[in-house]
Amino acid sequence: MSMSEEKQHSDFNNLVTRHLSGELTPGEERHFQEMLRQDPKKQSRVDEYRKIWDSAGSVADRRSYDLDSEWDLMKEKLPGIETRNASSRSLLFYSYRIAAALVVGLLFAFAWIYATRVAGTEKVVAENEPVEVLLEDGTLVMLNRYSRIRYKKKFSESERNVYLAGEAWFDVSGDPSRPFKIDAGSAMVEVLGTSFNVNAYKENAAVEITVESGVVALTAKLDQQEQIVLRAGNSGTYNKNNKELKLIPSSNPNKISWKTRELYFDSSSLEEVTELVNRIYNTNLVIVNQELASCPITVTFRDQTLEAVLNVLELTLDLEITRSGDEIRLDGPGCED
């Protein structure tokens, strides 16, 4: 192969690699696609590379499993594999439990929860409504919508571990000899006994902890050296993109409204209010007249029904509220300011 051919080859490889990792500029990408259209041989070379690229992605997926703990979970379910665990046979039988249907406010929001019991591992999934879970050690967990936790039915003697996907509020029962650890995907939260909120929805860029009482330590999974300590009233975030831990001294009380159903507004705009109400009550409030959006409101709602909340808004801002389908439309002349 001549020097220039070799150069061409390596330029092409470089281009394909950047194409696959999404690093080509839109202009380069267009040229690249044009080049492939004209040269089927290059196209098939790119197809080969893409197959390798995709398969390499699956390799990552596989490495993410901790085989030691997976084997521990597995062992518990194998009858007769270990003599010391004589009761394991009975645990083999699975029971599915379907609990259903809550109605909140005037809406037909329904929730279905299923908890699967498998040989000591319990899983609780909250779908459309928050779900309360009491753990074996007395810890109370309020699981927000579209979230799930997994934990051992009986915690070990040295640790209490739970896995969380989504958001939950924890009131951890005090037990200094057994730290309570929450695996929240990219971040780890460790506590001795306290109450706090963990927001770890996959789609959020950051995992966010809000502490109500006690002390909580937040650690990044990638770098377990660094940790921040949060006290009552603090929030802490772990940003998955820039891998940064951050302490926010005063937390916004509305972070845990979904659990307390207490909403605090201090000269907040109607837009902010509707956003939070929509999130907490799972409603679809829509501001029709955009002049209303910036109208300020100062009010505290403590565990009010949606109807009561709407009444207050209606009277304060002289709104006209109509419903169409699941939409609740807020209209009115606006506010003078």
Next chain:
Amino acid sequence: MTIEKRLDPDERMDKDSFEKLFREYFPPLISFARKILVDEDDAREVVQKVFVSLWEKREEIDLSTSLKSYLFTSVHNRSLNVIRDRKKFSFEELPDKAGDWDVSAQIESMELEEKINGVLQALPEKCRQIFELNRFDGLKYSEIAAQLEISIKTVENQMSKALKILREKLLKYMTLLLWLVMQTLN
């Protein structure tokens, strides 16, 4: 070409060989189950059930078929059962991805992934690190450059070097690759 593992009927499967088997097959099996079920916990449960039944039937299982295809086929079938149950318990339409899974293609993908894993481990350290930061951790070239304090050009070069080596080492597999590519194009 493929290394077929068969259970030797004379050789009674003991705990150690079962554990070895589990450690080898758990990752590809759960990743297969996750492709069908999406939910990781459901996928784990399916794979565990398959291993439980393998353990219970370790003496009577039909050994004329290969273990690998037995495992993948079982995971496939049980995953479809879970989807069926979900439909029973849900009021909503669920996406149906159940039908189009070719078990033998999955097995071949798994073998390819194993090869790739092996080649990755053998890459020069820096090259492997950069490739994994990009492909596994989803970091952009600029982020990798900043993190490792090297130039973006170096990241580019190492990335294409990694991919080039992967392709060369997998040349033996190329016929299979082309076959798989054709499969995905069809």
